[in-house]
Amino acid sequence: MSEHRLKRSLGRAFGAAPTPARRAARWLDRNLGGSSILREELRHIFPDSWAFFLGEIALYCFIVLVVTGIFLALFFHASQATVVYHGSYHPLAGVPMSDAYSSVLDLSWNVRAGLLIRQVHHWAALVFVAALIIHLMRMFFTGAYRRPRRINWLIGLSLLLLVGFNGLMGYSLPDDLLSGTGLRIAFSITESIPFIGPTMASVLFGGEFPTTGIIARIYPVHIFLLPAAIAGLLGAHLGLLWLQRHTEFPGPGRDDRTMVGSPMVPQYALRTTGYFLLLAGVITAFGAWLQVNPVWLYGPFRATDATTSAQPDWYMGWLEGAVRMFPGWDIQIGGFLLPAIFWPAVVLPGLIFTPLFLWPWLDWLAMRDNQFVNVLQYPTQRPGRMAIGAGFFTFLTVLLVGGGDDVFASAFGWSLPVLLRTLQILVIVLPPLVAALTYAIARRRSERWLVS
Amino acid sequence: MCTHAGCPVAQYEDQAKVLVCPCHQSTFDLMNGAQPVAGPAGRPLPQLPLAVDAQGNLTAQSDFTVPIGPGFWDEG
Numbered sequence: 001m002s003e004h005r006l007k008r009s010l011g012r013a014f015g016a017a018p019t020p021a022r023r024a025a026r027w028l029d030r031n032l033g034g035s036s037i038l039r040e041e042l043r044h045i046f047p048d049s050w051a052f053f054l055g056e057i058a059l060y061c062f063i064v065l066v067v068t069g070i071f072l073a074l075f076f077h078a079s080q081a082t083v084v085y086h087g088s089y090h091p092l093a094g095v096p097m098s099d100a101y102s103s104v105l106d107l108s109w110n111v112r113a114g115l116l117i118r119q120v121h122h123w124a125a126l127v128f129v130a131a132l133i134i135h136l137m138r139m140f141f142t143g144a145y146r147r148p149r150r151i152n153w154l155i156g157l158s159l160l161l162l163v164g165f166n167g168l169m170g171y172s173l174p175d176d177l178l179s180g181t182g183l184r185i186a187f188s189i190t191e192s193i194p195f196i197g198p199t200m201a202s203v204l205f206g207g208e209f210p211t212t213g214i215i216a217r218i219y220p221v222h223i224f225l226l227p228a229a230i231a232g233l234l235g236a237h238l239g240l241l242w243l244q245r246h247t248e249f250p251g252p253g254r255d256d257r258t259m260v261g262s263p264m265v266p267q268y269a270l271r272t273t274g275y276f277l278l279l280a281g282v283i284t285a286f287g288a289w290l291q292v293n294p295v296w297l298y299g300p301f302r303a304t305d306a307t308t309s310a311q312p313d314w315y316m317g318w319l320e321g322a323v324r325m326f327p328g329w330d331i332q333i334g335g336f337l338l339p340a341i342f343w344p345a346v347v348l349p350g351l352i353f354t355p356l357f358l359w360p361w362l363d364w365l366a367m368r369d370n371q372f373v374n375v376l377q378y379p380t381q382r383p384g385r386m387a388i389g390a391g392f393f394t395f396l397t398v399l400l401v402g403g404g405d406d407v408f409a410s411a412f413g414w415s416l417p418v419l420l421r422t423l424q425i426l427v428i429v430l431p432p433l434v435a436a437l438t439y440a441i442a443r444r445r446s447e448r449w450l451v452s
Numbered sequence: 453m454c455t456h457a458g459c460p461v462a463q464y465e466d467q468a469k470v471l472v473c474p475c476h477q478s479t480f481d482l483m484n485g486a487q488p489v490a491g492p493a494g495r496p497l498p499q500l501p502l503a504v505d506a507q508g509n510l511t512a513q514s515d516f517t518v519p520i521g522p523g524f525w526d527e528g
Binding site: 181184185187188189191192193194195197198209303304305306307308309310320323324325326327328329330336337338339340341344405406416417420 | 455456457458459460462463473474475476477478479488490491492493494495521522523524525526527
């Protein structure tokens with residue numbers, strides 16, 4: 001059958017007749033225009049690899065967070081006015097507490113599906129940050145940050161910062177003893193900054209800790225300002241991705257000008273919708289079966305109390321570890337005090353994130369490679385980069401372990417000061433060792449790339 | 453209040469006669485002016501000089517000699 005006749009018979013079989021869908025499409029085109037753009041963009045090609053679905057986990061966590069967050073906002077009271085609890089959690093009956101904490105107890109114990117939604121919200125945040133970090137590592141180790149994607153690397157990193165910070169704001173809202181302790185440490189860290197610290201802490205918190213207005217201040221930041229910023233950056237991130245096309249792994253028929261993959265409609269759209277449903281299902285299962293942040297066990301925040309085994313959410317663990325492991329080097333400078341906590345809590349995050357933000361340009365300075373690229377590199381193709389990444393990751397992992405040193409010490413019966421000293425040594429010794437080992441292994445493997 | 457990050461130093465270990473902060477495990481030796489002996493705190497816990505008066509009541513002889521709580525720039 002000739003191509004012309006094939007097309008004609010297909011046309012007869014599939015709707016030369018004006019079906020409702022066709023009529024609707026024609027109406028839209030007459031009133032909005034743009035069908036030619038749409039025809040083009042619906043065929044937008046996405047390359048196929050499991051590694052390209054990591055960012056989508058993050059995107060779908062954000063959607064789950066927005067949906068569950070709206071539900072929680074119906075029941076949460078952002079007020080620290082004192083109330084006496086008379087809800088159905090009996091161990092706290094008659095205890096004076098803030099309205100905020102009481103409303104979280106109510107939505108956990110008395111609102112239908114409230115605890116489930118709260119736990120799904122918390123789990124989605126935990127998975128969100130994990131997905132962002134794994135996505136970031138994929139970008140790093142495959143060289144996806146190179147021109148023309150440097151700006152998108154910056155947007156992605158900014159998203160990581162905003163999401164992590166909004167997570168911190170979120171788990172500060174219930175005003176339980178653990179979250180109040182976190183706010184107290186945040187106040188002390190802000191206060192430690194030279195010159196401006198005390199004023200800054202006072203302005204941000206509305207006075208000296210503990211202040212009665214802090215929950216009301218955090219609330220609009222957590223539910224409006226930061227989510228709006230995150231949504232805007234996500235839009236920019238995806239817009240750039242769409243315009244620049246996705247990167248792809250090297251393979252037959254693939255170079256910086258051609259792409260092999262599946263079209264947006266129908267393959268990719270179906271796959272990614274299924275992926276969203278799967279992720280939402282898994283997170284809901286987490287929320288249903290795995291308890292997270294049982295605030296009723298901690299009790300209400302009181303300035304004179306503190307909990308033991310006080311750990312932040314996992315993505316703040318590296319910072320917690322740094323604060324625990326840094327020695328108490330308080331420095332007196334001519335009548336002024338530079339508290340030791342300034343170094344691990346303010347300087348260290350700057351030292352970690354500044355090179356990350358500059359990385360695409362550092363890489364360019366090192367490699368003198370300024371081409372527009374669409375084809376990725378395999379990690380072992382660049383042994384030096386792989387060594388730096390592995391060392392960096394090791395450093396953060398030791399800090400993360402340090403954030404739970406009291407838990408590890410009591411679980412394994414170790415002496416805490418000895419464990420602390422060991423971690424202080426490991427955090428300096430281990431990263432260069434891992435980096436050197438990684439370099440040696442990657443170098444051996446990279447010789448295969450040079451041969452082929 | 454801990455001189456490190458301002459948490460209530462609320463854990464007393466009877467055997468070692470130390471106070472441990474639950475936040476970052478700074479440990480203060482009660483037998484030696486509450487000097488930090490482990491953990492990230494750099495300065496001892498501020499002391500309130502106590503005395504027993506003629507009626508046998510506990511009284512403070514003066515205010516805290518240094519500011520309590522975490523350190524900050526203007527404090528030094």
